[in-house]
Amino acid sequence: MIGVFFQKLKLVIRDESLRNRVLFMLGALILFRILATIPIPGVDIARLDQFFANNQFLGLLNIFSGGGLSNLSIVMLGVGPFITASIIMQLLTVLSPKMKAMYQEEGEAGRIKFTQWSRYLTVPLAFMQGFAFLTLLQQNGIVPPLEFAAMMTNVMVIATGSLLLMWLGELITEFGIGNGVSLIIFAGIVATLPSTVSQLIFTFDISQIPLYLGFAAAAVAVVAGVVFITEAERPIPITYARQTRGAKQSGGISTYLPLRVNQAGVIPIIFALSILLFPQVLAAFFVNSAFPIIVTIATAITNGLANQMIYGSLYFAMVFFFTYFYTAMTFDPNRIADNLQKSGAFIPGVRPGNHTSEHVGNILTRITLVGALFLGGIAVLPIIMQGITGITTLTIGGTALLIAVSVVLDIVKRIEAQVSVREY
Secondary structure, three states: OHHHHHHHHHHHHHOHHHHHHHHHHHHHHHHHHHHOOOEOOOOOHHHHHHHHHOOHHHHHHHHHOOOOOOOOEOOOOOOHHHHHHHHHHHHHHHHOHHHHHHHHOOHHHHHHHHHHHHHHHHHHHHHHHHHHHHHHHHHOOOOOOOOHHHHHHHHHHHHHHHHHHHHHHHHHHHHOOOOHHHHHHHHHHHHOHHHHHHHHHHOOOHHHHHHHHHHHHHHHHHHHHHHHHHHOEEEEEEEEOOEEEOOEEEOOOEEEEEEEOOOOOOHHHHHHHHHHHHHHHHHHHHOOOOOHHHHHHHHHHHHHHHOHHHHHHHHHHHHHHHHHHHHHHHOOHHHHHHHHHHOOEEOOOOOOOHHHHHHHHHHHHHHHHHHHHHHHHHHHHHHHHHHHHOOOHHHHHHHHHHHHHHHHHHHHHHHHHHHHHHHO
């Protein structure tokens, strides 16, 4: 196993194109980490640390900023606005048949146009979120009161930082390896590991060894479960009809169509967290409003989502929903049935056309149920453990672990695919 790993690594180093892709990805991530260390001016570090300690949802939001929010860097918004824009565009495909046709039926050209519209929508969202966060930070005394010109300058800097990360992520996707946005989130998660390990070492209590062992076992189980579900497939047998052209015969080959148990990957987790964070940010923004009704509503939202039972139930439901939603957006059984029919292939025992589409759709629905339940269970498992142990950092760690493992698996598979192509 180790020999195979070093053999693959040697191929990566020797192949110029693949080596350049890996180096570009690493260079872009290093640039991102440098940007995440440049803070906006006038930050009260002591108040900032206290504010983060009292707001668990900001720790989750810090994941999307790649660690840039924890020190209020110029990229404090991270890729959050772009993720929000992508969610809005995905939801519009359900409401607008024209948008759905562009995303699913127009091929690569339609997807490029769809992504371009997501970029356009990211711009106003970045400015709105930047203004909301600066106002929230001013209300809590973390940033000093700013005049209009200074406020607009800082908002522009923060929004530009988010757009720069969006552009950097797309460059990684095009010229590097893997999904750029996911890699930026992953880099932020990895960057927090040294401080987490050091904190664990300095606060180590020998009487808590059984608890630490339990956490370690749970982490290993989560990693193993994510790997298993991500790699799990449901093969559908396919046979190509035998064709005779003159004296030459072709077809008659049997193969299979692999359906992944988790077609959506880590996207449902990211979407669910984005949706859950939105009302919390708004509530924190309006909690000091001059209107009593608005304050009452904001306080009710804050207190409701602070309840672990309510928060965990909403989190599970949204992960479950977005698993089915994203799978439906990216995998169309009707298109699969049409492609099989055009290529002269069929599923044994199933008639071509609508029957094939229904057969594939039914199988996809059943296996997606397993993936959705697994993702939802893994997502709320840290919240359950937090309720048992009272350690608040577990929620952040569990979500980060889930995202990190999925991103690493995706990178490894992409590199292996590139290596296999070059071997042949």
